[in-house]
Amino acid sequence: MRTSTDCIPCFVRQALDAVRLVTDDEAVHIQLLRDVLRDVSEMDMRLPPPAVGQQIHRLIRDLTGNNDPYRELKDRFNQLALNMYPKLSALVENSGNPMETAVRLGIAGNVIDFGVNSHVGEARVHEAVERALVQPLDGDVEAFSQAVANGKEVLYLADNAGEIVFDRLLIERIPPEKLTVVVKGSPVINDATMVDAEIAGITELFEVIDNGSDAPATILADCSRAFRERFHKADLVIAKGQGNYETLSDADKSIFFMLMVKCPVIAGDLGCKVGSLILRRSAHAGFVLEKVK
């Protein structure tokens, strides 16, 4: 997905929100804004929006000398989600359609996204769970279950810390021998890295690899060769969150995108409303699934 002109004011607002979360020093806020404005003024609009997010958060880490400014927030939301996990897990087990309930809760966890909104709080997470259990799901859970059943090598691209505990509800329904979970190569915003997969208890259950990148999404050209090989070999990819949709929506690959829609540009691209719960197969999925069969 290319960057829209609508993304430009949003980049600047996100940069300001992010740097305020990391430091109270107004001189740093101003310097960051100047750097971001200059970089964005020269950006290639053909790139997907997370390429700018990657740049913004590199600048914030450079300016503050803090390599992982969201660590405390990530711990807090991991813990919140772990506290919710036993009840949510029972909800999945006792539901009429456990896969659908797990998908819905996985998408609810996608609300914990400090890239889009730096004001997510505990109440917002509980509200997202309540809402995700009852609102329409834009997607075909049956087709998703079938694709997972048919898949031989499945990659699950996790999105954020906290959210990754919600992901566990879903990935526990996939045989571990065919599933690999992917986290980011190094800290960016509140995206999950290896330590978050460990905290979520996922490393004990599945193979977990990192993608070698500090982009808040999956920019293939920026990922490690090792990850790219796994990506190309996989016959099914499950990609969580807006960022992965933005960077992989045009990829020639069988992908299921799972996300909560949080911005009007993505809503426009998907032809849905902000707030929608999406489980959408990539345009190329039909072809590749045919091959797999």
Next chain:
Amino acid sequence: MRTSTDCIPCFVRQALDAVRLVTDDEAVHIQLLRDVLRDVSEMDMRLPPPAVGQQIHRLIRDLTGNNDPYRELKDRFNQLALNMYPKLSALVENSGNPMETAVRLGIAGNVIDFGVNSHVGEARVHEAVERALVQPLDGDVEAFSQAVANGKEVLYLADNAGEIVFDRLLIERIPPEKLTVVVKGSPVINDATMVDAEIAGITELFEVIDNGSDAPATILADCSRAFRERFHKADLVIAKGQGNYETLSDADKSIFFMLMVKCPVIAGDLGCKVGSLILRRSAHAGFVLEKVK
């Protein structure tokens, strides 16, 4: 008033809204955004926000080759306000406190501000009038009336087209021999210029001068020498709108600011809520009014 970091994302959003109002050509939208981002990245944060607005709208006029892109909008809102004028004028005359009603309606007209919000429609203007008649007025109309009565040379700094017809309800209550109405020197956003004062019927009733500037506010250093002389000679200035508050709030002058608060930065500066109706005397007014007495 200095520029706040909160203004920076807003400048970029306003630039995008403005250029979309003027042309559908996406290449122009992108070029404008690049130019604005570069300019803002180098801006002097000690300047008031309208200095950036001035720059943005110069760029839009340059890029589109259109010297007055808001002309049609200005005509539309002048006509809307002229259609409302007879009824509003009767409302003022028949009210228990005509000066207060005229002040409230003058502030209601300040909703027609395409700098802050490019989506103002007719319904919004009618709604603003209804609201302005009943909501609390943050200001002392009695002190204002007294200052006007005591004033010998009063300058009225008009803000926008359409709004200037609402201003007429108020300035008609000031003896014409001591009042001069000021409009912008050349087109910028939907700010009123001489032609709007003519359309509003104000040039027949009062002396009207222009300030020689294309800033969407009163940046004294950017105004003509002739205007600056009148400004310094005046013993009372009535300044309409947010822009004039931003550029004149620190001026060493007796000023009454009249505005509808439309942004959180100004609300913070004034210690009020967004949506407030403000009639506020400048910090220097007490001293100067003393002298006048």
